[in-house]
Amino acid sequence: MDSVFERLYKEYHQDVFQFLFYMVKNRQQAEDLSQEVYIRVLRSYHRFQGKSSEKTWLFAIARNVAIDHFRKEKGWKQRLLDRFDLTEQQVKDNKQPLPEEVAILNENVQAMYHCLDKCTLDQKTVIIMRFLQQFSIKETAQMLKWTESKVKTTQHRALKVLQKQMAEISDKGGIHVGKERVE
Amino acid sequence: MLGKKEWNETQLEEIIRQLPKIEDKQNPQIIFQNISSRLEKKKRFTWIIPTFASALALLLFFILVPGMFTTKDLSTEGNHSENDSQPELFEENPAVVEDGSEETKPTVDSDQEKRQETSEPIVSSFSTEKLSAIYEQDLQKYDWITFGIPDVQAQNVVPVTVLVGKDDSVTWFEKYKQLAEKLPQSAWGLSEYFPLEGKVSYNDATEVLEIDLPSHTVYAQGSAGYTSFIHSLLETFSSDEKKVQKVVFSTEGQKGFNGHGDYIEELPMEKAKNRGYFLFTPVDSDKTFLVPSDVTFENIESAIQEMKKEISTHMLTPTVPKDMTIERIKTDADAVYIHFSKGQQNGMDQLAAIHFVEAVLLTAKDFGYGAVKFETDDFEEIGPFNLKHPIKVPLAANKAFVNP
Numbered sequence: 001m002d003s004v005f006e007r008l009y010k011e012y013h014q015d016v017f018q019f020l021f022y023m024v025k026n027r028q029q030a031e032d033l034s035q036e037v038y039i040r041v042l043r044s045y046h047r048f049q050g051k052s053s054e055k056t057w058l059f060a061i062a063r064n065v066a067i068d069h070f071r072k073e074k075g076w077k078q079r080l081l082d083r084f085d086l087t088e089q090q091v092k093d094n095k096q097p098l099p100e101e102v103a104i105l106n107e108n109v110q111a112m113y114h115c116l117d118k119c120t121l122d123q124k125t126v127i128i129m130r131f132l133q134q135f136s137i138k139e140t141a142q143m144l145k146w147t148e149s150k151v152k153t154t155q156h157r158a159l160k161v162l163q164k165q166m167a168e169i170s171d172k173g174g175i176h177v178g179k180e181r182v183e
Numbered sequence: 184m185l186g187k188k189e190w191n192e193t194q195l196e197e198i199i200r201q202l203p204k205i206e207d208k209q210n211p212q213i214i215f216q217n218i219s220s221r222l223e224k225k226k227r228f229t230w231i232i233p234t235f236a237s238a239l240a241l242l243l244f245f246i247l248v249p250g251m252f253t254t255k256d257l258s259t260e261g262n263h264s265e266n267d268s269q270p271e272l273f274e275e276n277p278a279v280v281e282d283g284s285e286e287t288k289p290t291v292d293s294d295q296e297k298r299q300e301t302s303e304p305i306v307s308s309f310s311t312e313k314l315s316a317i318y319e320q321d322l323q324k325y326d327w328i329t330f331g332i333p334d335v336q337a338q339n340v341v342p343v344t345v346l347v348g349k350d351d352s353v354t355w356f357e358k359y360k361q362l363a364e365k366l367p368q369s370a371w372g373l374s375e376y377f378p379l380e381g382k383v384s385y386n387d388a389t390e391v392l393e394i395d396l397p398s399h400t401v402y403a404q405g406s407a408g409y410t411s412f413i414h415s416l417l418e419t420f421s422s423d424e425k426k427v428q429k430v431v432f433s434t435e436g437q438k439g440f441n442g443h444g445d446y447i448e449e450l451p452m453e454k455a456k457n458r459g460y461f462l463f464t465p466v467d468s469d470k471t472f473l474v475p476s477d478v479t480f481e482n483i484e485s486a487i488q489e490m491k492k493e494i495s496t497h498m499l500t501p502t503v504p505k506d507m508t509i510e511r512i513k514t515d516a517d518a519v520y521i522h523f524s525k526g527q528q529n530g531m532d533q534l535a536a537i538h539f540v541e542a543v544l545l546t547a548k549d550f551g552y553g554a555v556k557f558e559t560d561d562f563e564e565i566g567p568f569n570l571k572h573p574i575k576v577p578l579a580a581n582k583a584f585v586n587p
Binding site for chain 2: 002005009013016017018021022027030034035038039042043044071072098101102105108109112113127130131132156157162163166167174183
């Protein structure tokens with residue numbers, strides 16, 4: 001195996017995979033996308049000069065791969081009618097079944113798993129990076145090429161969305177949102 | 184548990200942290216096999232062409248340099264100024280800029296090595312007079328403003344780029360406003376769309392374009408009217424010469440705008456991507472335009488294959504001639520390499536050939552590439568394009584001039 005691949009795999013693979021999984025919420029797609037990340041990374045690895053950390057660079061690529069994935073899912077016109085900037089759009093409601101890892105957890109966590117899709121793509125990215133991947137504000141800002149204050153604002157807005165959605169779910173006495181039922 | 188109605192931020196963060204770790208159970212060997220087969224193909228290609236090009240460049244260098252001391256006039260069109268144009272392309276590519284050390288490398292060897300890695304395109308300084316798109320050369324004399332003008336059926340939004348004499352003292356917004364009043368849109372076979380309805384203003388500091396619409400705006404009438412409006416705004420204001428982060432809407436001074444069944448306050452200027460370019464000839468018009476497709480494509484290969492077909496619903500005709508065989512299309516980080524042969528046809532209509540080259544260049548630009556190398560045994564040049572060298576992608580489509 002290529003030594004660069006081996007090292008990157010060892011150090012970052014599960015983290016990148018988890019990030020992609022929570023972005024798309026589909027194991028098969030996350031597998032495909034993680035391969036795409038390696039292809040982009042290895043193809044341009046010789047240009048990586050260490051100006052940013054390797055982890056930052058890798059996650060920046062992973063995020064682009066995820067965005068491209070969502071872009072490809074939609075036709076141009078659909079995107080137009082749908083609200084325009086993909087990264088500021090709500091992630092489409094996920095019809096995938098709950099992964100077993102989530103299904104065994106308590107209702108609050110299950111509800112949260114569902115509510116993530118009520119965030120925009122940017123908000124969801126920030127939530128995953130900050131609280132699941134445990135990246136600092138600074139690292140998140142570098143990965144997204146944003147200012148730290150934009151990360152903070154987006155995080156704050158995302159939590160507001162989640163707060164509202166979680167409250168709605170409790171109002172309805174469980175994870176029934178609209179006509180969907182996530183189980 | 185869920186009986187609770189109010190969670191504070193810390194509690195929410197805590198719940199998020201409880202989301203489970205999701206592991207990839209695939210074998211890394213298998214992942215590596217999958218990616219290496221895809222990588223191999225690319226690698227082989229990106230090394231062969233640049234190596235060959237570098238060898239050829241060296242050879243040319245030795246042939247031309249002695250000549251330069253004796254011959255004055257070498258500046259014909261074919262002799263592009265490599266030294267002038269190459270660094271510019273480097274500047275445009277952030278990935279390459281990162282290795283800034285490149286220019287100071289002392290030996291010829293290492294310099295060449297770098298070229299192979301980045302497969303640096305060579306840019307020709309061809310004449311753009313007979314071409315439809317706007318190229319870098321045009322900027323020596325002109326400024327440009329792109330307008331996304333819907334056709335009369337509101338099916339396509341045609342990007343038309345107006346060239347005006349260079350004048351740095353006038354802002355792009357001023358130029359936009361002046362030109363919007365003068366566009367001979369119906370003479371071009373398009374709808375009379377500009378100037379836009381309502382009041383348009385621009386804030387330099389925030390780079391926000393504000394549009395205040397009347398309450399019964401035409402842009403809210405029907406889904407076609409609304410879609411065209413949004414599409415036209417994106418095509419017009421996400422164009423590179425303008426600096427607009429987003430468009431903010433209001434209706435008679437009140438925040439927001441009710442489009443066709445959709446309320447919208449602002450529209451971020453995200454550039455459309457991954458579209459293919461087709462030919463569009465408006466009804467009752469002899470003017471033709473290169474127009475981006477409504478649909479996007481997964482990669483440039485599939486876009487170019489589709490450009491052989493027509494999109495009859497939109498009156499778009501192919502830009503890749505029927506007889507032409509696209510043998511293969513390869514890409515690296517900066518450039519597209521398209522191998523083609525003209526097929527059975529003896530001659531090839533010059534205009535159709537130029538449309539083909541320009542449509543491929545514009546498509547490559549839409550996919551984010553910087554240059555295209557056309558590889559064929561059938562032609563050495565098409566119109567002003569010398570196919571020996573990669574051609575840098577244009578800045579914008581469909582050049583037009585407007586009477587003052």
